[in-house]
Amino acid sequence: MTAKVAILGRPNVGKSTLFNRLVGRKLALVDDQPGVTRDRREGDGRLADLTFRIFDTAGLDDAPRGSLEDRMSAQSETAIADADVCLFVIDARAGVTPVDREFASRLRRHGKPVIVLANKSEGKAGEAGALEAFSLGLGDPIAISAEHGEGMDGLYDALLPFVKGEDKPEGDEEDEEEIANRPLKLAIIGQPNAGKSTLINALLGTDRVLTGPEAGITRDAIAIDWSWRGKPVTLWDTAGIRRKSRVTGKVEKLAVADGLRAIRFADAVVVLIDAGIEIERQDLTLADLAAQEGRAVVIALSKWDLVEDKQKRLKDIKDDMADILPEIRGVTIVPISAHHEKGLDRLMEAVFVAVEKWNSRISTGQLNRWLETMLERNPPPAPSGRRIKIRYVTQVNARPPTFSLFGNQLEHLPESYVRYLMNGIRETFELWGTPLRFNRRGGRNPFDKGRK
Template sequence: MDMPTVAIVGRPNVGKSTLFNRLVGKKLALVDDRPGVTRDRREGDVQFGGLTFRVIDTAGLEEADSDSLLGRMRAQTEAAILEADVVLFVIDARAGVLPADKPFAELVRRAGCPVILIANKAEGGAGMSGAYEAFSLGLGDPIPFSAEHGEGVGELHSALQATLPAFEEDEDADNPAGRALKVAIVGRPNAGKSTLINRMLGEERLLVGPEAGITRDSISLDWVWRGRRIKLHDTAGMRRRARIDDKLEKLAVSDGLRAVRFAEVVVVLLDATIPFEKQDLTIVDLVESEGRAVVIGLNKWDLVADQPGLLKTLREDCTRLLPQVRGVAVVPLSGLAGEGVDKLMKAVVDAADVWDRRISTSRINDWLSEATSRNPPPAVSGRRIKIRYATQVKSRPPHFALFGNQLDALPKSYTRYLVNALREAFDLPGTPIRLSLRTSKNPFDKG
């Protein structure tokens, strides 16, 4: 599970960096302090009274032209807000709420993630009136705080404890070979999921048979492949329910959906004798919408292996039918005969690496410049859409944010072009790719 992320934001000189230093200081058992993600953003890993999270210190939020240094700093701050699980919004309690605080409070509120309001510089009660004034921002109850003197730390800890998503640190997190890769095997009933897992494990751990739907519950199993720890999840076949309109309900997936959300990589197992049925496509769509890495397994390949050119045809069908995971690995195998398991697992490990990939901001903006020069964004009402800046805000799956003007008018065909160009430029086959569009609200931005 990804370590939760906390972003510290606010206008300049409210004490954000002092708060950052207090959180990642030696008294709080600093694990890692990674300076210089950009010139205006620092990150550190924090152990804080039993809580584990990554904290991002951002530049002060200021209105500025998108092309200026301040504008790029603001874009980085917006990217940090997008990335965060929790935002610490800091004001100067002694100065009270200033007009500059309000538009940025609205920016944070629109982001939709939990916000903890910090009224900093309230040591000794000197800023209590400003702390009370902070109620007007509509971000909940402010915590009177002093980053300089450590007052309010207990209240901040309680607020974070109530707000941060749960995180369990892997005992072997520093040893990639020791950290278990979580893999779910999903598919239609009778696609051969349990037979495949039995073959992987080398023993009859799961009940199998010709009847569809023998597996009723998801089952978690530990396995080691080539020295790599794997936690396998077998699931009941995802079948449609009659008379239910909701797509997720039709998949009967309370159990299967939990397995997908548990996993880092999901193997969607198809029956090679009847591949790419409508439900297969729906399952892949579900896995992609949950943001998990995908591998397609063509099971029962031994029954169709005598058909020349079939694998090439099925891979072409996959590209046509599943454009949202373009380049996904399609692996022929036979769980019953034990063929293709190594190739499947190699594809699983490769898919996990792609899903976890991070790309530097400088490389992304070099790509953006080339991609928009080759195929410029269209004009809207005579004014050309401009994409000024891009950054990766998350991995697992890769998530990119674009900043510019009129991006809400960007056609879907152009965002598809950008996603496909990202795949090609940074070798991101098969993985879901997320793209967030952030339109500048700066009245001085003339485009």
């Protein structure tokens, strides 16, 4: 079983920088402003041959009960309870503060193994603070620089008793079963305060991520491993994405970029829209963005319990989607109430159906029989008196379904005719709501080889 390692400490001591170094990627947002990290973030950590699951946490803070800071600290307490070993980070340049001493006592009460890391110890400025860390009574501190990678050998030695080395021989390939059981990557996106984190918690059945009336609580794109009806899923909770002109401040810009990155790496995207207010252009822009990235898309209408005339509201939204989002015409729309845990199974069923369509492959024979019917029904136009000839079509890729048209003068094929073909494929092969791609290529039909 993979060991779990939690990174803890007061705000702005370099926890997220250390997290990024151990996972080998810039997953967590890093900024000089304290309190950037709010939710517990997970990743697969590695240090030489040691592999482990690592948690980046919000800074432990002594805050009024019920406040955002208090809820952030509660997430850190949960990480301590789940961890096999805790990395307690202090700022060596600032020395040991009263807050450090308070939370060292809190860690002792949990009874978990603790490794003290005196971060920012590069140069002479951090020497005194590193020595002062002995006074915490949690064992010998290790002087490190998470930013520059110094002291990682000492951290390796300290982790060795708690973390096993990698058993899998180098160069081993994943077997077919492992590939088939890869988790579905599902990103939840939407505007601030649409209810994304509340939906995540409702799906998981626990308060895994921070929620509250304050808009913009989530900053990092938080990845959470989960299982729905025995099917592995990695859920991505993302920061609310506002219109570009309204995004202010470095941290919000980093958070939005993190959310957009989650969309690009997802298999499927749930676009969460607050059904209690009028649909804004930004809601439709987010759905279109997911479609342009070629992801499987499902629209979820949150806070459905607050809507009075539900039938009229649903009809209006479907009409808006059909008019403005031709890229995912027929996309599935699922009303939900995360607060009352209503519609969640229907939502996940819709996600897996959308992913199945997204993975669809259609044989060349079926496609060309379909194409023949479409050409008879509505032949291509003849610009400048020369008729465009479409000779054949084949599917070249899935995820999303991508097709290549072969023929003459296809560069003059109008977009309206391409949409006619797209809608024909959707109707014939039941690919409603799935982004489709069409490539146009000239040249002769390779299936005519040998024919006269």
